[in-house]
Amino acid sequence: MIPPVHCYILSERALVITWDQRIDPAIAASIRKLQKQLTNQPFEGMLELVPAYASLTVFYDPLRVRNQYATSNSQRWVEAYLWQNIEKVQDQVVTSASRHIEIPVQYGGLNGPDLPYVAQYCGLSEAEVIDWHSRAVYQVYLLGFVPGFAYLGGLNEKLATPRKDTPRQGVPAGSVGIAGAQTGIYPVPITGGWQIIGRTPLTLFDVRENPPARLQAGDSVTFVPIS
Amino acid sequence: MIARVVKAGVLTTVQDLGRASYRSQGVVVGGAMDGFAHRISNSLVGNSAEWATLEVTFGGLELYFEAESWIAITGHGVAVRIDDTEADCWRPLRIGAGSRLQLVYTGQGCRSYVAIRGGWQVPEVLGSYSTYLPAGWGGYEGRALRADDVLTYGPNLPPLHPSLNWSLAPAALPAYQTHPTVRVIRGPEWKFFTPESQRAFSSQSHEVLPQSNRMGYRLEARMQKLRTTELISTAVTAGTIQVLPDGNLVVLMNDAPTTGGYPRIAQVIEPDLSVMSQLVPGNQVQFSLLSPEQAEDKYIQYQEFTRKLEETLTQRLDPTTDVY
Numbered sequence: 001m002i003p004p005v006h007c008y009i010l011s012e013r014a015l016v017i018t019w020d021q022r023i024d025p026a027i028a029a030s031i032r033k034l035q036k037q038l039t040n041q042p043f044e045g046m047l048e049l050v051p052a053y054a055s056l057t058v059f060y061d062p063l064r065v066r067n068q069y070a071t072s073n074s075q076r077w078v079e080a081y082l083w084q085n086i087e088k089v090q091d092q093v094v095t096s097a098s099r100h101i102e103i104p105v106q107y108g109g110l111n112g113p114d115l116p117y118v119a120q121y122c123g124l125s126e127a128e129v130i131d132w133h134s135r136a137v138y139q140v141y142l143l144g145f146v147p148g149f150a151y152l153g154g155l156n157e158k159l160a161t162p163r164k165d166t167p168r169q170g171v172p173a174g175s176v177g178i179a180g181a182q183t184g185i186y187p188v189p190i191t192g193g194w195q196i197i198g199r200t201p202l203t204l205f206d207v208r209e210n211p212p213a214r215l216q217a218g219d220s221v222t223f224v225p226i227s
Numbered sequence: 228m229i230a231r232v233v234k235a236g237v238l239t240t241v242q243d244l245g246r247a248s249y250r251s252q253g254v255v256v257g258g259a260m261d262g263f264a265h266r267i268s269n270s271l272v273g274n275s276a277e278w279a280t281l282e283v284t285f286g287g288l289e290l291y292f293e294a295e296s297w298i299a300i301t302g303h304g305v306a307v308r309i310d311d312t313e314a315d316c317w318r319p320l321r322i323g324a325g326s327r328l329q330l331v332y333t334g335q336g337c338r339s340y341v342a343i344r345g346g347w348q349v350p351e352v353l354g355s356y357s358t359y360l361p362a363g364w365g366g367y368e369g370r371a372l373r374a375d376d377v378l379t380y381g382p383n384l385p386p387l388h389p390s391l392n393w394s395l396a397p398a399a400l401p402a403y404q405t406h407p408t409v410r411v412i413r414g415p416e417w418k419f420f421t422p423e424s425q426r427a428f429s430s431q432s433h434e435v436l437p438q439s440n441r442m443g444y445r446l447e448a449r450m451q452k453l454r455t456t457e458l459i460s461t462a463v464t465a466g467t468i469q470v471l472p473d474g475n476l477v478v479l480m481n482d483a484p485t486t487g488g489y490p491r492i493a494q495v496i497e498p499d500l501s502v503m504s505q506l507v508p509g510n511q512v513q514f515s516l517l518s519p520e521q522a523e524d525k526y527i528q529y530q531e532f533t534r535k536l537e538e539t540l541t542q543r544l545d546p547t548t549d550v551y
Contacts, residue, residue: 008415009519011464011494012526016415021459050250050462052486057462059250062523063530075523143253144460144486147362151460187253188362205252207352207364213252 001030001094004056004086007079013047013062015078017086019054023153028141029094031056032218037089043081044068051217052142053151058082099219103185103200104226105134105176111199118161118178118195129197130225132156138183140219148187148205148213152221155183163193174200176223187213198223228294228383230343232376233327236287241279241347241366242340246355250485256465257357257365257481260441260504261338263401264302266533268342270540271299271319271395273384278346279356281372283339286332288372290341295324296380297344297387303403303505304336318394319344319387319544336403336505345381359482360441387544399536401501406432406511409499412522414468416458416490424450428492432511433476439508441482446512449474450492463487466495466503478503496522498529 002024004017017034019027031051038049038058045064050057058078065074107130108115119126138152145151160181168191171177175186177194186192187205200223204214215221232239242265245258259265259282266276281288286305300307300316307314308329314320316339322328330339349356349367358366367376417425433446450470463469467479469489478495479487480503493514495503506512517525 009412009494010415010462010491011412011466012497012519012522014462014464016462018461023459048248048250050485052461053459055461059247059464063527066527073520073523075519142460142486143251145253145484147249147252147254149253190361211252212249212254212353217251 001033001089001092002026003090004030004034007082009075010057014057014059015075015082016055016057017082021054023053023141025139025153026094027054028139028218033089033092033094034086037085038082041085043078045074052144099216101215101219101221102224103176103202103221105198105200105223106227107133107198107225112176112197114164114177114195115197118159118197121161122159124158129159132159133183133197134223134225136222138221140215140217140221142217143213143215146186146188146190148215150184150204150213150215150219150221152183155181157181159183161195164195167191167193168196171196172199174202174204176200185215228296228345228379228381230293230296230378230380231291232372232374232378233289233291234287235372235374235376236283236285236330238284239288239372240282240358240360241349241356242282242358243279243356244277245357245481246353249353250462253485254353255359255482255485257355257359259340259357260481261302261340261401261501263501263533264338264340265342266537267317267395267540268299268301268340269346270537271301271317271544272297272342272344273387273541273544274342274344274346276537278342279349279366281341281347283330283341284337286330286339288328288330288341290328290378292322292326292328293324295386296322298322298328299342300330300339301342302336302339304333305330305339306333307331315394317400319391321387321389321391335405335507337507338504343380344387345384348379348381361482391544393543403502403505405506406513407499407502407506408513408515409503410496410517410522410525411468411493411514412496412517412519414491414493416470417492419452419454419456419490420470420492421451421453429514429516432513435506435508435510435512436475437508439506441480443480443483444478444503444506446476446478448476450476452490458488458490460486460488463491464494466497466500467491468493468495480504496525498525
């Protein structure tokens with residue numbers, strides 16, 4: 001795996017392991033590796049692991065760490081524990097995405113009101129935008145922004161389009177959009193500035209499911225045009 | 228048992244300690260902004276810390292109780308009236324059948340908490356009762372309370388001793404102020420800012436701006452970056468202070484997203500989030516820097532103090548002990 005470079009304190013009960021600050025599938029796979037190692041070998045008081053593009057944040061309960069491991073400073077203890085576990089997985093080979101998910105999308109029309117603008121901005125026909133968008137394989141790097149929102153990497157540069165100047169109110173759940181060099185799907189209805197090019201009928205976030213989000217960090221995704 | 232909402236106030240929502248184990252799903256933590264006030268209001272009526280309370284913003288709440296009940300009001304910024312008689316905050320209060328409770332905003336502070344013996348009953352969503360307004364989940368039908376809503380509470384715990392008459396000592400309360408000093412540790416991007424900006428951050432007062440809400444507090448500042456490195460999104464948490472492109476600060480609070488991409492200049496220590504959560508636009512806040520070791524010690528002291536206080540209150544309320 002690619003070794004992390006640094007560990008810093010986010011708060012009294014969160015430490016962050018960071019890699020080189022770039023968006024790279026190999027770094028994402030290394031984060032997944034460490035996440036798995038810590039999930040299998042948690043320390044007493046470890047509460048939650050939150051992966052991002054090039055970091056893994058570890059939330060913990062300082063009181064439990066102090067009591068369990070008889071230490072006067074849980075930050076130092078947890079940091080040492082994290083580096084020990086990084087060492088354990090250091091030499092392991094990482095594999096890329098383990099799960100592949102196809103997302104059916106109705107492009108254009110009322111479902112994708114900004115498709116004409118994106119086509120015009122990129123100097124392509126609407127059919128070409130759909131073609132490029134549905135041909136790529138995307139990777140889920142992290143969930144954030146709103147519940148279940150997946151940050152996807154892998155958008156073809158040809159399709160990069162700036163956000164709308166004024167966010168659109170009440171964009172329906174399932175809307176597929178482009179913002180700069182990113183593409184993503186709104187899991188819940190929200191006001192947002194992304195250029196909406198289509199919509200999926202799939203439910204991407206359901207509080208009754210476990211986990212509630214359909215897409216998870218590490219998944220690979222393709223969009224399949226439907227009519 | 229039920230209580231009817233006569234007036235709901237500007238923003239009254241059901242809250243608890245939040246849904247902390249779904250950050251990796253992009254789910255905001257939410258929960259009571261003033262966690263201490265929430266926890267202690269529950270203890271004052273013999274409830275668990277995890278049970279739901281009502282978070283009342285700027286007072287204005289009026290409830291009608293059909294049956295005799297025990298409640299506690301904590302937080303900062305309201306005067307309490309029960310049927311036109313003044314009552315105190317931070318103590319168990321008996322409210323008679325057919326009585327009316329009113330929370331009147333005093334002009335200082337922001338959020339109060341109403342706990343009821345037995346707990347407000349709302350469905351659990353992702354392990355929490357807290358209301359998350361942007362997605363319309365949790366709490367009371369995923370929304371703020373409105374007039375004519377009917378709140379249920381219980382299970383029916385035994386009533387407390389009717390002659391019970393004590394309040395929490397003022398020394399046990401957070402140091403609520405309009406110009407507080409809030410303790411912070413340096414953030415991961417502290418070094419991104421000029422020495423002048425670093426000095427200004429910790430030596431000047433910062434005014435609370437109107438665009439403040441459950442997601443965060445906007446504070447006036449003119450922070451300048453040394454470098455213009457673009458950051459890629461990483462985890463943030465309640466208390467994270469980000470610098471916005473215009474140089475102002477935002478102190479992220481309970482409803483903030485789980486990840487962010489603005490530089491993090493500092494982090495408010497958790498024990499001081501209660502004081503932070505009671506600020507209103509026009510108030511001034513000053514930051515003082517702690518080392519990470521000091522911050523952890525303060526955190527531990529705060530947790531131990533709060534737990535001890537909860538235990539003491541539970542003991543005092545136990546009808547089998549004779550401490551009234």
